[in-house]
Amino acid sequence: MKSILKKITFIVLFSSFIACSSDNSSTNSNTSSIIGKWAYGPARSCGLRNYFELKPNNVYIENHYSNTCVLSSYYDEYQLTGENEITFFGNIVNNIIELTPTKLVLYDPSTNETTTHDRIN
Numbered sequence: 001m002k003s004i005l006k007k008i009t010f011i012v013l014f015s016s017f018i019a020c021s022s023d024n025s026s027t028n029s030n031t032s033s034i035i036g037k038w039a040y041g042p043a044r045s046c047g048l049r050n051y052f053e054l055k056p057n058n059v060y061i062e063n064h065y066s067n068t069c070v071l072s073s074y075y076d077e078y079q080l081t082g083e084n085e086i087t088f089f090g091n092i093v094n095n096i097i098e099l100t101p102t103k104l105v106l107y108d109p110s111t112n113e114t115t116t117h118d119r120i121n
Helices: 002-025
Strands: 036-040 050-054 059-065 071-082 085-088 092-099 103-108 113-119
Antiparallel strands (some): 050 059
16 A cells, blocks of 8 residues: 555656646747737828738738728748748848847848837737
């Protein structure tokens, strides 16, 4: 009986240790991901900003609001082509200058422009 009780105690303690250690190795909620919706530019008269969305399956959706707040959407693909590069529409390469949970800063070497995007989801 003592042997069985010891084994059960050992299994319970071992299981608890594994559960706790896997919590530590899980993704930190502060980890920045490029996946999400990123707003840019000034707000339109209705208070909405243009934004693009990067989906996990490499789908890129760009949403533009007209001056009367009519939404137009464009769909394409994006690729993370390097540690700090993202390619849109198959050939527009941007360097990822900064990526935080709330901000994405991109640099376009072809136009020498840096743009800041705010996470909206």
